[in-house]
Amino acid sequence: MSDEAPLDGNPADTHEAIMMATFVALRKHGYPGISIQRIADESDLTKSTFYHHFDGKDDILLSFVEYMRDYFERGYRIESTGDPVGDLDAFVTVSLGEYPAAEGTPDADARLSTYLELRAQAIQNPAFQSEFTELSAALVENLTEIIETGVKQGVFAVDDPETMAEYLVTTIEGINLQQTTRTDDPRSMLHKELETYIERTVLVDGVGF
Amino acid sequence: MSDEAPLDGNPADTHEAIMMATFVALRKHGYPGISIQRIADESDLTKSTFYHHFDGKDDILLSFVEYMRDYFERGYRIESTGDPVGDLDAFVTVSLGEYPAAEGTPDADARLSTYLELRAQAIQNPAFQSEFTELSAALVENLTEIIETGVKQGVFAVDDPETMAEYLVTTIEGINLQQTTRTDDPRSMLHKELETYIERTVLVDGVGF
Structure with missing residues (x-):
């Protein structure tokens, strides 16, 4: 996990303060219940500050989706440790939200829930x-990089790492x-x-997960 | 697929007419954009008829979720044909929406999209x-029944059919x-x-999928 992951700690600027307020408002009211007033209520900013930065509610929500994409891309990225078995385990554990939250930050389930709520909005947006x-x-x-490293090291037996990563x-x-x-x-x-699936179809015989 | 699956054909009564109008309105406006007026616009009924049947928008939407649950439970249920390999294939194909829609009914993707939009609302509801x-x-x-039948017939090798079905x-x-x-x-x-996964972990060697 990156130390600079957003949604954590203090906002760096007004844009980030608005993003963090949007996250709190989404948690409280859900996507259908969101309004600029309700986002403003979760910050120290006035509604006019919001309109200075954004064209309206839809613009804030699209910015929040971009912000969240960046959060997951950077914050959930597993950097290679040279041990692909451990890296694969870390990828799965982090992606399933099974890690303790740092003090004062939203827990993993709160992030995943908001992510999935917004992802489902993509169906029509x-x-x-x-x-x-x-x-x-x-x-x-x-994940493809992790699997390719494991294949090179002879601990993974996967014909098509990218398709396996997609799956x-x-x-x-x-x-x-x-x-x-x-x-x-x-x-x-x-x-x-x-994990059973990974043991059977990713790891070569004799490698533990 | 059941012949009496809802969302198909002509509504049997006012309740069903309201459910079908709700489906069309959800497709057109998405969950956050739904209102009683917009549902009424997709039917021949007046807004007052809606209030006669339901307490309000939230009540209609919860009824629609119940209606949709019933639709998927009955409409997507695979009755045993005595051939568990074929039944498993049918279960997967139907669940992925890969079947042609009957004439004059919404296509499978429209149903799945609305189902997933509503499922994501369950995160906060x-x-x-x-x-x-x-x-x-x-x-x-x-699916557990299908797998158990396959195990009994000796075509599936699965230790725990229910967990496999969940997965x-x-x-x-x-x-x-x-x-x-x-x-x-x-x-x-x-x-x-x-399919590759099913071949490797469900079917016994030599059984084709």
Whole structure:
């Protein structure tokens, strides 16, 4: 995780203060309940400051999606440690939100929930769709690199690292969707099954995960 | 697919007419843009008829989620044909929306898109969350039966059919989420990878999918 990940700590400028207020307002009211007034209520800024920076609610929300894409691209990126088995485990664990939040920052579930709420808005919003297509591509690229390193080191047996990365990212998103929209907390059961899948189809025999 | 699946054909009564108008309005305006006026605009009914049947917008939308849950539970249910390999293939194909729509009915992508938009609303809506938890359980139960039949017939090698069903349903939802929120049409690539997974971890050696 990057130390400079947004949504964490103190905002650097007015734009970031507006983004952080938007995040809090989305958590409180949900996407359909969002308004400029409700975003302003979560900041020390006046509504006129908002209109100075943005054309209106839709403009703020698109900026927030860009901000969130950047957050996930940088904050969820796993830099190579030279140990692809550990890097793959870290990628899965971080993507499933299974890490402790730093003090004073929103927890991983809050971030994932808001991310999925906005991602579902992309179904009808072409501008959001472009952002999330880019985000998926960045996650897949990061995971492809990890898998390629493992193949080179002889610990992974994967014919097509990019397709495998696409499939794993898709399954992880499915787990996050189930976890955030069901009452029965299925994440750890599904995470365990994903690990079994990785052991069977990614790792060469004898490598532990 | 059931012949009596809702969202298809002519509404049986006023309640169903309101549900069908809600579906059309959701397709046109998206969840955040929905209003009773906009639902009424998609029907031959007056706004006062709506208030006679429902307490307001939130009540209509919760009824629509119940209606949609029932639609998917009944309409997407695969009845056993005695051939679990074919039934599993049918379950996957139908769940991914890869079947032709009957004439005059919404296509599968329109249904899946609206389903996912509403499912994401469950993140912040406990009443929706209960409905979608039930729907997931029904889909998992149907798929568990198919897998158990395959194990009994000796064509599937699965230790824990229910966990496998949970995992497959989760992956399918992940594919549907990627397909509806990305611009690059990843479904067939991901469907193919899911088939490879099924061949490797569900089917016994020598059984084709």
